[in-house]
Amino acid sequence: MKLLGLETIDVAGVASRVYSFAKAPEEAHERVLVTGGPGAGKTRLLETIIAAREVLVTGQRSMSQDSFIQPEHDTSKVILSWQLTAEEQATIGAPRPAVTTEIIFCREEDDPEEVRMSFLLERYAHNDETPKFEYFSERRRLDVGGGEASLDEEEQRYLRTDPSPRKFSWLPIFIDRLQDEPRQAARFASSIERFSPSCSYDTKRHMFTSRGRVLRSLHELSASEADAVIFSATAALVGLSNSIVLVDRPELHGIDPARALSGLSGLGVDNQLILATSSRTFAAGFDGAIVDLDRDAASNRGQG
Incomplete structure (x- = not known):
């Protein structure tokens, strides 16, 4: 479509x-x-x-x-x-x-x-x-605060066109679960590489690095790296094709x-x-x- x-x-x-x-x-x-x-x-x-x-x-x-x-x-x-x-x-x-x-x-x-x-x-x-239908609004940001959203389809379907900065509050739990989802992890990692020259996701150790430095939390990502994570995580979670x-x-x-x-x-x-x-x-x-x-x-x- x-x-x-x-x-x-x-x-x-x-x-x-x-x-x-x-x-x-x-x-x-x-x-x-x-x-x-x-x-x-x-x-x-x-x-x-x-x-x-x-x-x-x-x-x-x-x-x-x-x-x-x-x-x-x-x-x-x-x-x-x-x-x-x-x-x-x-x-x-x-x-x-x-x-x-x-x-x-x-x-x-x-x-x-x-x-x-x-x-x-x-x-x-x-x-x-x-x-x-996926909308990344200009209000998008990496939301690592409380009140994490569910990864379930029934809740996620209502977030696809949501312009709110809280749209991505599910990201921390998504990252935590990647170690149990090897296919999602591989897709997520390769997508980040296309976006960012500095950031990568290690699918074996399940951690982020930036210019060779291991990051202890999502807070340490730069603004452009965080945007790469937002785009890549969304595609890996929902299966963003034919869209x-x-x-x-x-x-x-x-x-x-x-x-x-x-x-x-x-x-x-x-x-x-x-x-x-x-x-x-x-x-x-x-x-x-x-x-x-x-x-x-x-x-x-x-x-x-």
């Missing part, structure tokens, strides 16, 4: 227009970069995708979704276009790989297409075969852009990455779709 793009109509904080992630009518780019300066609406676009997906799954409107409606309007609309795999097509009886769903904030609408897509999006299991992965500011904690792209691309098989950043370094030579919100805003002003 991938996103071919979306169209927004009267959504607060987002220009009403089509945002294309497609390289062909029924084929989406595996990498999408949303760029623009501060305040251009990069985070808001990611939030809009997530909010529309939540309405599609739950069929319910929440107070937070009211914030996506412009004050002068009673409703707003998001049209999501999806690229499905052959298995997903067969599951819901879709005649073509491209499927469109229409989400209206402020009221519910039952449509056969939406019901079928809701079934696909509701599926959840900790394996690489089950597609997921849509949204990342706000992949450069947030200082990971080198080339390493960030390598690490994110290696989280799993056949993922679609949708990245939002103001960093022009990411845009230079980027292999995929680029949605430049600054350029689009300037073009709209020129037309006006």
Whole structure:
């Protein structure tokens, strides 16, 4: 499952227009970069995708979704276009790989297409075969405080699009259990190597090292190393493949852009990455779709 793009109509904080992630009518780019300066609406676009997906799954409107409606309007609309795999097509009886769903904030609408897509999006299991929607917000941080979250699927499923900094409170218990999960440990270790030139995880001794120095606790990780741990642990725990992965500011904690792209691309098989950043370094030579919100805003002003 991938996103071919979306169209927004009267959504607060987002220009009403089509945002294309497609390289062909029924084929989406595996990498999408949303760029623009501060305040251009990069985070808001990611939030809009997530909010529309939540309405599609739950069929319910929440107070937070009211914030996506412009004050002068009673409703707003998001049209999501999806690229499905052959298995997903067969599951819901879709005649073509491209499927469109229409989400209206402020009221519910039952449509056969939406019901079928809701079934696909509701599926959840900790394996690489089950597609997921994963959101790494700009508020992400390594949470090693109290109140650890469970690793159980039923609790984890509600964290996938959670923007809260407490989303990763399960990390300490995940690290502790790696010694009993050799496959997860190996995946976790190789993923960290792609992200970080300084940090590694020893799967035999079950400990972290940074520039050759053994770390006694997660507190000793640098900011970029901690970000590598967050990305890698998530992929190893939930089985992050065949999924849509949204990342706000992949450069947030200082990971080198080339390493960030390598690490994110290696989280799993056949993922679609949708990245939002103001960093022009990411845009230079980027292999995929680029949605430049600054350029689009300037073009709209020129037309006006």
